[in-house]
Amino acid sequence: xxxxxxxxxxxxxxxxxxxxxxxxxxxxxxxxxxxxxxxxxxxxxxxxxxxxxxxxxxxxxxxxxxxxxxxxxxxxxxxxxxxxxxxxxxxxxxxxxxxxxxxxxxxxxxxxxxxxxxxxxxxxxxxxxxxxxxxxxxxxxxxxxxxxxxxxxxxxxxxxxxxxxxxxxxxxxxxxxxxxxxxxxxxxxxxxxxxxxxxxxxxxxxxxxxxxxxxxxxxxxxxxxxxxxxxxxxxxxxxxxxxxxxxxxxxxxxxxxxxxxxxxxxxxxxxxxxxxxxxxxxxxxxxxxxxxxxxxxxxxxxxxxxxxxxxxxxxxxxxxxxxxxxxxxxxxxxxxxxxxxxxxxxxxxxxxxxxxxxxxxxxxxxxxxxxxxxxxxxxxxxxxxxxxxxxxxxxxxxxxxxxxxxxxxxxxxxxxxxxxxxxxxxxxxxxxxxxxxxxxxxxxxxxxxxxxxxxxxxxxxxxxxxxxxxxxxxxxxxxxxxxxxxxxxxxxxxxxxxxxxxxxxxxxxx
Amino acid sequence: xxxxxxxxxxxxxxxxxxxxxxxxxxxxxxxxxxxxxxxxxxxxxxxxxxxxxxxxxxxxxxxxxxxxxxxxxxxxxxxxxxxxxxxxxxxxxxxxxxxxxxxxxxxxxxxxxxxxxxxxxxxxxxxxxxxxxxxxxxxxxxxxxxxxxxxxxxxxxxxxxxxxxxxxxxxxxxxxxxxxxxxxxxxxxxx
Numbered sequence: 001x002x003x004x005x006x007x008x009x010x011x012x013x014x015x016x017x018x019x020x021x022x023x024x025x026x027x028x029x030x031x032x033x034x035x036x037x038x039x040x041x042x043x044x045x046x047x048x049x050x051x052x053x054x055x056x057x058x059x060x061x062x063x064x065x066x067x068x069x070x071x072x073x074x075x076x077x078x079x080x081x082x083x084x085x086x087x088x089x090x091x092x093x094x095x096x097x098x099x100x101x102x103x104x105x106x107x108x109x110x111x112x113x114x115x116x117x118x119x120x121x122x123x124x125x126x127x128x129x130x131x132x133x134x135x136x137x138x139x140x141x142x143x144x145x146x147x148x149x150x151x152x153x154x155x156x157x158x159x160x161x162x163x164x165x166x167x168x169x170x171x172x173x174x175x176x177x178x179x180x181x182x183x184x185x186x187x188x189x190x191x192x193x194x195x196x197x198x199x200x201x202x203x204x205x206x207x208x209x210x211x212x213x214x215x216x217x218x219x220x221x222x223x224x225x226x227x228x229x230x231x232x233x234x235x236x237x238x239x240x241x242x243x244x245x246x247x248x249x250x251x252x253x254x255x256x257x258x259x260x261x262x263x264x265x266x267x268x269x270x271x272x273x274x275x276x277x278x279x280x281x282x283x284x285x286x287x288x289x290x291x292x293x294x295x296x297x298x299x300x301x302x303x304x305x306x307x308x309x310x311x312x313x314x315x316x317x318x319x320x321x322x323x324x325x326x327x328x329x330x331x332x333x334x335x336x337x338x339x340x341x342x343x344x345x346x347x348x349x350x351x352x353x354x355x356x357x358x359x360x361x362x363x364x365x366x367x368x369x370x371x372x373x374x375x376x377x378x379x380x381x382x383x384x385x386x387x388x389x390x391x392x393x394x395x396x397x398x399x400x401x402x403x404x405x406x407x408x409x410x411x412x413x414x415x416x417x418x419x420x421x422x423x424x425x426x427x428x429x430x431x432x433x434x435x436x437x438x439x440x441x442x443x444x445x446x447x448x449x450x451x452x453x454x455x456x457x458x459x460x461x462x463x464x465x466x467x468x469x470x471x472x473x474x475x476x477x478x479x480x481x482x483x484x485x486x487x488x489x490x491x492x493x494x495x496x497x498x499x500x501x502x503x504x505x506x507x508x509x510x
Numbered sequence: 511x512x513x514x515x516x517x518x519x520x521x522x523x524x525x526x527x528x529x530x531x532x533x534x535x536x537x538x539x540x541x542x543x544x545x546x547x548x549x550x551x552x553x554x555x556x557x558x559x560x561x562x563x564x565x566x567x568x569x570x571x572x573x574x575x576x577x578x579x580x581x582x583x584x585x586x587x588x589x590x591x592x593x594x595x596x597x598x599x600x601x602x603x604x605x606x607x608x609x610x611x612x613x614x615x616x617x618x619x620x621x622x623x624x625x626x627x628x629x630x631x632x633x634x635x636x637x638x639x640x641x642x643x644x645x646x647x648x649x650x651x652x653x654x655x656x657x658x659x660x661x662x663x664x665x666x667x668x669x670x671x672x673x674x675x676x677x678x679x680x681x682x683x684x685x686x687x688x689x690x691x692x693x694x695x696x697x698x699x700x701x
Contacts, residue, residue, distance in 0.1 A: 066600040066602070067600055067601050067602045067603075067604045068599070068600050068601060068602025068603075069600070069602070071602075150604065151630070151631055151632065151646075154625060154629075154630035154631065154685070155629045155630050155631065155646070157630060157685055157687055158625070158626075158628070158629040158630030158687055158688070159629065160687075160689075161687025161688045161689035161690070162687075162688050162689070163689070167687065167688070167689030167690075168687075168689040168690040169565045170689075171685070171687050171689055171690065172564045172565050172568075173561075173562070173564050173565055175564070175685060176564050177564050177567075177569055177596060178568075178569040178570075178596060178683055178684035178685065179569075179594050179596065179607070179683065179684055179685050180604060180685050181594065181597065181598070181600075181601040181604045181605060182598060182600035182601045182602070182604065183564075183598070183600075186600075280603060281603065281604055282603035282604070282606060283603075283604065283606060283607060283608055283624065283632065284589070284591045284603075284606045284607075284608040286589075286608070286624070286632040286634055286645075288645070289645040289646065290631050290632075290645065290646055300646075303628075303629060303647055303661070304646075304647035304648065304661065306661075308660075308661050308663070309663060311628075311629075311661075311663075369647055369648040369660075370645050370646065370647065370648050371643045371645070371648055371650075373634065373643065373645060376638070402638055403638050403639050404636050404638050404639040404641075405639070407636070407639075407643065408648075418648045441658070441659070444659045444660065445659055446639075446641055446650050446652065446658035446659050447658070448639070450640075451639065451640045
């Protein structure tokens with residue numbers, strides 16, 4: 001019996017050379033010390049890709065890539081197709097995790113100096129994989145054909161339309177015509193399910209092939225420098241000394257990490273569920289604030305925060321420089337120290353990049369630059385900012401509310417944050433300054449001179465001048481109150497003290 | 511560094527040396543190459559043509575009616591939706607294109623595209639403060655479409671307007687971007 005099985009196995013082995021294949025792949029020798037938790041991110045990223053492919057295939061069985069039908073097919077997946085919601089949830093959270101784990105993988109590779117000789121091509125192919133993954137994340141967001149996806153495409157077209165000379169042609173190429181419609185969705189569908197997955201598999205195979213042929217990076221020891229002439233012998237020495245087959249020698253932590261990741265994705269899909277679809281992609285329905293998915297929030301945030309006119313730099317110059325930096329990295333720093341313990345600038349770069357992207361993402365999530373569109377009709381003024389006010393000031397509070405000032409200006413931290421919070425504006429600006437600001441605008445505020453009548457301005461400024469804490473006096477003119485020329489002539493020049501005393505007596509609103 | 515490769519590919523073949531340069535083999539190889547180049551060129555015509563057809567087949571803006579003029583009161587601004595003239599069946603609700611119509615006087619209209627000039631998000635009209643506000647990055651425009659505040663680089667995109675037999679018509683049909691704002695009532699708009 002055993003003999004028969006052995007013969008069958010040998011029959012296959014002679015034809016498929018499975019032992020050799022195993023030795024060259026799963027059994028390839030790795031340094032024993034690379035069996036570390038820090039080395040698990042790469043295999044976790046690949047696991048995410050597998051989840052994306054499997055769930056994506058099932059989603060494509062129900063999804064209809066047409067602007068008229070996409071939304072309904074997503075609702076069908078959510079509510080009608082048994083377990084369709086779970087499949088969508090796993091695809092969404094798998095995508096989010098893939099981006100996160102991939103960036104962790106990249107950071108680890110960078111800090112461990114693994115991009116240096118002789119693994120330059122491994123790094124380069126990894127950079128391409130990052131770009132493709134982000135492309136998949138963006139086109140995947142388009143598949144969720146709701147208002148966010150629609151306006152996200154609109155933002156994409158507006159960005160492309162800023163390219164000089166060929167912008168117009170590129171916009172049409174992207175939209176599949178003159179206007180954003182079903183052909184745009186179809187284009188992104190074929191990008192999302194054919195072009196990018198095909199490309200990512202091609203580059204992944206290159207990446208893996210390089211990992212096998214160039215070997216996995218040994219955890220660097222501070223002071224052990226990489227030299228092109230000696231590294232290969234050095235690595236061979238390491239493998240000879242402490243080489244173990246990847247499977248089962250160094251696979252245990254990968255297995256645990258992958259299991260945990262699978263459970264996390266599954267739990268997120270079960271407990272939080274799929275994202276959207278939100279409001280249908282009907283351009284006449286302008287509710288909500290279009291926002292991209294998480295991986296792109298930092299660009300969205302930066303677009304609001306860069307100085308006006310810097311969009312070209314943000315969208316084209318900076319990404320080009322970033323790409324050049326990523327691709328040039330293994331050539332700029334090809335030899336030398338690998339350990340992050342002796343590469344303070346690299347550590348600092350990681351910290352700065354992480355903080356920048358993190359803070360811009362937070363800014364993109366909260367979007368304080370966007371007017372609070374419904375503040376004027378949904379938020380009331382609290383009693384303590386109205387109490388004890390004169391009728392004129394109360395009239396001003398009405399102007400403040402009805403003229404939608406609240407959409408951009410918060411009072412008591414409620415309202416928009418596009419402009420300054422006005423809870424204690426009277427301590428910063430005098431009545432004449434407030435009048436000027438309201439009528440002429442400026443400093444990123446529109447002018448309301450043509451839109452408010454003089455009595456309205458008078459009442460509004462009276463109210464704003466009453467907005468100061470009880471223990472802080474309102475701002476006053478640096479030169480003291482102006483007195484008519486006749487009064488000045490009749491009396492002597494007022495001394496500085498008099499001016500101060502007068503200013504103190506000046507009523508808080510005039 | 512092939513010797514350092516832990517898994518050298520078996521590049522050394524033990525074939526008997528053969529001369530592929532014999533005249534017949536050489537001829538067939540050249541013929542094969544030539545045939546493939548010709549066929550490749552022929553096949554690439556439809557592939558490239560298909561790919562760039564969106565650029566070549568220029569759907570230009572056309573005149574579209576927004577309905578009779580008397581449905582717009584003088585001095586008001588309101589949203590009107592029209593059908594994309596180049597819609598296809600699959601477009602569904604995306605073929606409804608909104609725009610903001612402002613009747614400035616008895617005979618004068620201004621029709622603005624909904625797309626913010628910063629990054630194309632839909633601007634909303636606020637009657638009380640007489641402003642168009644953009645939800646994405648806080649761009650603001652005055653009621654005549656000119657730039658009031660925020661990052662937009664220019665005034666709102668404006669459609670060319672004509673009153674035709676009592677109907678308000680606009681020249682529209684493309685997504686306005688900075689590269690191609692579509693038809694403009696006057697290109698030198700105030701910013």
